Amino acid sequence: ATPTAVMVSTGVGANNGVLIKGGDALERAQMVKYIVFDKTGTLTQGKATVTTAKVFSGMDRGEFLTLVASAEASSEHPLAKAILEYARHFHFFDEPSAIEDAQNHEKNPKFSGWLLDVSEFSAVPGRGVQCFINGKRVLVGNRRLLTENGVAISTNVESFVVELEESAKTGILVAYDIALIGVLGVADPLKREAAVVVEGLRKMGVRTVMVTGDNWRTAQAVAKEVGIQDVRAEVMPAGKAEVIHSFQKDGSVVAMVGDGINDSPALAAADVGMAIGAGTDIAIEAADYVLMRSNLEDVITAIDLSRKTFSRIR
């Protein structure tokens, strides 16, 4: 392709909301053999919603939700936002205010005081959050977080979590003073176009893979819905780039599509990194392409554009 053709194609991309950072990136996309998709916020809408909250201890439901929301109040994770919103709705269901009111409760006298005082908060990557409330340790996260901290998970609770996961939901376990007190189920629906795009890529001869920090059962349920066979689940934040490298070993050209801070090392490691426009700045910086409309159809647009620029016009 001539420099003019590259320039024209870059302009065509921009007009369609596909920002391409340079001619090399435009050229590499035509050769992509594998596309690795992040799950949350990339294949899914990234709008997690709590669908179930089950208290397993004698604790009052409102108390339970206040405790969990307080523990999650300092977390930036989409799951934390969903939990806060759910708890806020439970307590103030008729208040039209936004979730920020709950999170910045000091600033809004109406909501002041509903969240409990938290000390020693920390986010545990790939696991959840931990803190102290009323001098007792509170853990909110996946099985791994709880078992690593010596919390026993009864068969009763385990089968409830399995049931959530088999219906593509993420189970969030809550422990207070090293005892399991409840479980929340969070759903994050697929983007409307996700399955069609996966099928379209298959027809184009591109193999699709899903990578996620979420648990195996949920990951597999989501992958099945979207039509992806190759799943890598329970991947720690640092592990996504390793997944990319494993596909590159035989010289294959690998693309990564992601939106999160967690995805940025993988976006940088990929031959073609594509960031979701609605994603985090760090992901956008690490990528070669930015899909401004946050629509997965633009993954196909990008590959088509590259193929048209470099393969056909030789």
Ligand code: ADP
């Ligand atoms: P991903 O964004 O790919 O799902 P993460 O590493 O962010 O991966 O999270 C992995 C898992 O850790 C989540 O599916 C969830 O089970 C748990 N987790 C992470 N952060 C939180 C949080 N703030 N609250 C509850 N669970 C969390």
Ligand code: MG
């Ligand atoms: Mg994501």
